Amino acid sequence: MERVNKSLVTRVLLVALVIGIVLANGCVHIKRSTTKPQTQTQIIEDITLEEASTLIQKNKDNPNFVILDVRTPQEFANEHIENAINLDYYSETFKDDLNSLDKEKTYLIYCRSGGRSKTGLDIVKELGFREAYNMLGGITQWKSKGMPITK
Secondary structure (H helix, E strand, C coil): CHHHHHHHHHHHHHHHHHHHHHHHHHHHCCCCCCCCCCCCCCEEEEECHHHHHHHHHHCCCCCCEEEEECCCHHHHHHCECCCCEECCCCCCCHHHHHHCCCCCCEEEEECCCCHHHHHHHHHHHHHCCCEEEEECCHHHHHHHCCCCCEC
């Protein structure tokens, strides 16, 4: 009888061992990510005319760089920085127009003297743009420093 008990105990232990190995083997293949999810850092800054000029030169042929003039279409037609696009700050659809832009591109925003572009910078930050800069002093200071404009 003792021999039957030892045999039974041995079998139970053997089955338990096999089950343990199978379960452990299944767990070995589960990979848990220990890396933290990437959080995208926003770069939203005011920059000087000189920094703006350098930024424009560095991105001259970069299709992911946009110069954004937020003055009225009339102001834009009179003069603007070369290759700039125009979105009218005073338009009822201004925020929607901004929101339709590619948020992964880099933007240099300017206006006449810096007020509208500063508010525009706050809006692009709120909308989740990756990288945008406000050119302090606007096109008025740009011209006073002899920087090039297009008419």
